Amino acid sequence: MSYPATDQLSSAERAFMINATEFDILAGVWGDLDEPLHSGSASALVPILLPLVDRGWIEVCRFIRWTAPDGSPGLQPGLPIPKQDVPAVLADVANWEHPQSGEWLGCLTLALTEAGQKIPR
Numbered sequence: 001m002s003y004p005a006t007d008q009l010s011s012a013e014r015a016f017m018i019n020a021t022e023f024d025i026l027a028g029v030w031g032d033l034d035e036p037l038h039s040g041s042a043s044a045l046v047p048i049l050l051p052l053v054d055r056g057w058i059e060v061c062r063f064i065r066w067t068a069p070d071g072s073p074g075l076q077p078g079l080p081i082p083k084q085d086v087p088a089v090l091a092d093v094a095n096w097e098h099p100q101s102g103e104w105l106g107c108l109t110l111a112l113t114e115a116g117q118k119i120p121r
Helices: 011-021 026-032 046-054 083-091
Strands: 058-067 073-077 108-112
Touching: 011 026, 011 046, 011 058, 011 108, 026 108, 046 058, 046 083, 058 083
Parallel strands: none
Antiparallel strands: 058 073, 058 108
């Protein structure tokens, strides 16, 4: 299976791929976007992210609680949101914002799939 070279991904696609490696909430992608997307709306980003999900490179998940082997609490990506539900989840503008509470539990996060890990970023 061949994958596009880094220079064949748009800067916005690269931003999503990087976000998926950083253990960040979805809202963190804003800092990696160029203008005009950086100051644009979330609805302009959905058509960029969905093809990456459709290609099987990225999964959209929610952060869930996790306990490290040493007993310390943390968060990890939960099960992927089913592909058919992803468009509706991404249409909710609140999922693209930093939580007011600062708590990431339940926030959207992106995770690279095994295939996505092979994509040059």
